[in-house]
Amino acid sequence: MPSGDRKVRIENSPFYRDGILENEIPTRIGSSDESMPVVLWKFLTRQKAARPIPGEGEIPVVKSDLKRLSVEGDCLVWFGHSSFLMQLGGKTLLFDPVFYKASPVSFVNRPFKGTDIYKPSDLPERIDYLVISHDHWDHLDYRTVRELKDRVGKVVCPLGVGEDFVYWGYREAQLIELDCNENATDGAFVFHCLPTRHFSGRGFRSMRTQRASWLVDAPSRRIFYSGDGGYSDRFSRYGAAFPGIDLAILENGQYNQDWRDIHMMPEYLGQAVKALQPQRFMTMHHSKYALANHDWDEPRRNEKAAAEVSGVPLVVVQIGEVVPL
Numbered sequence: 001m002p003s004g005d006r007k008v009r010i011e012n013s014p015f016y017r018d019g020i021l022e023n024e025i026p027t028r029i030g031s032s033d034e035s036m037p038v039v040l041w042k043f044l045t046r047q048k049a050a051r052p053i054p055g056e057g058e059i060p061v062v063k064s065d066l067k068r069l070s071v072e073g074d075c076l077v078w079f080g081h082s083s084f085l086m087q088l089g090g091k092t093l094l095f096d097p098v099f100y101k102a103s104p105v106s107f108v109n110r111p112f113k114g115t116d117i118y119k120p121s122d123l124p125e126r127i128d129y130l131v132i133s134h135d136h137w138d139h140l141d142y143r144t145v146r147e148l149k150d151r152v153g154k155v156v157c158p159l160g161v162g163e164d165f166v167y168w169g170y171r172e173a174q175l176i177e178l179d180c181n182e183n184a185t186d187g188a189f190v191f192h193c194l195p196t197r198h199f200s201g202r203g204f205r206s207m208r209t210q211r212a213s214w215l216v217d218a219p220s221r222r223i224f225y226s227g228d229g230g231y232s233d234r235f236s237r238y239g240a241a242f243p244g245i246d247l248a249i250l251e252n253g254q255y256n257q258d259w260r261d262i263h264m265m266p267e268y269l270g271q272a273v274k275a276l277q278p279q280r281f282m283t284m285h286h287s288k289y290a291l292a293n294h295d296w297d298e299p300r301r302n303e304k305a306a307a308e309v310s311g312v313p314l315v316v317v318q319i320g321e322v323v324p325l
Contacts, residue, residue, distance in 0.1 A: 001208060002163045006177075010160055013179050013210075015195075020207035021160070024180070024195045025232055027261045029206070052112050052296055059287050061114050062320035066122055074220050074325040076247075078317045080115045080288030082139055082227070084249070088325075089188060089219035091128040096227075097145070102138035102289055104202070109138060112296070115288045115319055120147040129189070132157040133227030134200045134211035135164060138289065142168065156184075156191050160200075160209030180212055190217040194238060196229030198262045213238075221246035221325065224276060228285065230261045231268035235275035247315070247325065248278035252306075253286030253299040263292075266302040270309025281306075282315040 002010055015021045052058055059080075066077060069087055077085040081102070084095040099119050102109040130152045132140055140161070145152075146168055155165050155175050162177040176184045178193035185191075192215035200209045215238065216223045224238065224245050239245070250272060255263040263285075264272065273281050283306075286299035300316075307314035317323055 001205075002160045006160065006163055009179070010208075010210075013159060015180060015210070021200070021210050022207070023197050023199075024234070025197065027197050027199075027230065029199050029262060030258055059112055059115055060318045061117060062318055062322075063117055064320050064322050066322075067124055069124060069322065074218075076317070076323045076325055077321065078282075078284065078319060078323075079118050080111070080319045081286070082133070082251075082284045084225075084284070085123065086223070086325075088216070088221065088223070091189065091218070092124050092126055093129045093131055093216070094123065094127045094148075095131045095214075095225055096133055096139040097130070097148070098138055098141040100141050100143040102141070102291075104137055109289050109291060111288050112290075118320065120144055123148070123151075125151060126153070127151050128153045129186075129191075130155045131191075131214055131216075131225070132161055133196075133214065133225065134158060134198060135161050135202050135209050136200065136228070137202060138291065139228070140164070140202075154186060156214070158193060158200075158210035158212040163209075164202075178212075179210055188219045191215075192217070192242070195234060196227050197232050197234070198227070198229040215242050215245075224248040224278065226250045226264075226272075228263060230263055231265065231272060233275075235272045239276040243277070245276055245278040246280070248273065248276050248281040250281060250283050251285045252283035252302050253294075254289070254291040255294065256292045266298075266305070269302055270306035273306050273310035273312050278312060280313040280315050281310075282317055287319065 071090045075087050082096040083098055086093045149169050157177055159179040162175045180193055180195040183192040194213040196213045198211045199206050200211045213227050214225045222245050228251050251264045255265050283303045
């Protein structure tokens, strides 16, 4: 739990009400007024979605030599789900890395066969910015960030999440810890912490830390990373406030009517892309885990439909592929 000066910052946040950090608009975690323990229990015990069948529907994975990436050219590597490596403006950024466990127990949220071939040891020796959207297990993996500790320059995270990093051995001086609607400049980079529509927490106590989308202004281009979150008019606001987004990376997967407020439903994906007005877009939060009951390959169909609705070019990325920007 956040403490000390961090706790004071949280209590002074405009999003703080009655002991929690609320979303900017009313948002239900579940489709009813069920408590968080009930929602989590249903999540852990429900029937799982179909997984890829070996020999019939394997997910294509490329094993690239990431230690040889040139910092001179901007590029992106997706590791499945919401984990990305980016080279931007001569710096290396790593978003929401999960290379071991996407849940507190090993028998839940196991990756699809063949999608977990990357480990922290495969990454470049220097990670200039480790960017975290929120503290859920499928976005913040303890073992991964512990192994990266001596290779990370700065951690960019939402308010409250820094408490975990300090507890895990990172220094306060490494943290760029922002509340929603705050921004920070570090060298030639500007990080904008923007509200999303989701929830946070690594146990049964929820909403004690902030969750965010990130707009990264790099010297070479502007990147939007949605993190997790249901649809709202914020995409129109961000498209107007940050014109000229070069690449938008949007959540697309692990959705369900039972949590339609907190994850992007397929029918809204194209609207979100159109509202942001990026030069191109790609999607994430799929192709590695079955956290919901939709078909494992349904998000790939969703993104094609969103490209048709929005008229924005779609970037289709394979896990591990080095994609020049």
